[in-house]
Amino acid sequence: MAFDTVVYLDPVIEQALFFDAKEFSQPSSFSKKSFIGSRIFYDDLISHSFKVPKNQSKEEISASIEIRMYEDLGLDLQKTYSFVHVVKDLEYEDMLLIEAFALEHENSPQDSIPRLKNQNI
Numbered sequence: 507m508a509f510d511t512v513v514y515l516d517p518v519i520e521q522a523l524f525f526d527a528k529e530f531s532q533p534s535s536f537s538k539k540s541f542i543g544s545r546i547f548y549d550d551l552i553s554h555s556f557k558v559p560k561n562q563s564k565e566e567i568s569a570s571i572e573i574r575m576y577e578d579l580g581l582d583l584q585k586t587y588s589f590v591h592v593v594k595d596l597e598y599e600d601m602l603l604i605e606a607f608a609l610e611h612e613n614s615p616q617d618s619i620p621r622l623k624n625q626n627i
Contacts, residue, residue: 557601
């Protein structure tokens with residue numbers, strides 16, 4: 507399956523849509539190997555930028571991200587979050603710029619999936 511065919515889960519209209527690189531349509535079925543996407547509302551996404559030394563390992567960067575997100579932004583320790591990040595090499599500094607994003611599981615589009623499953627796609 508080519509990457510240009512995607513099943514899109516829309517939590518707002520509570521439907522699954524099939525995108526074939528040209529248009530959206532109602533899926534009649536799809537493979538479990540299909541690419542699946544959804545949207546996240548900007549208000550639900552927590553973002554933070556900071557710098558770390560270039561000599562940090564990937565594991566150290568991942569640990570730094572979670573620590574910095576909890577400490578700098580005051581994330582609730584009682585809640586569960588998913589973290590993703592983008593690393594940018596700073597050309598004129600011996601540092602890396604980290605663009606980190608957190609999504610609280612309670613605000614996740616996953617909350618809509620049980621309703622979507624009722625479409626028998």
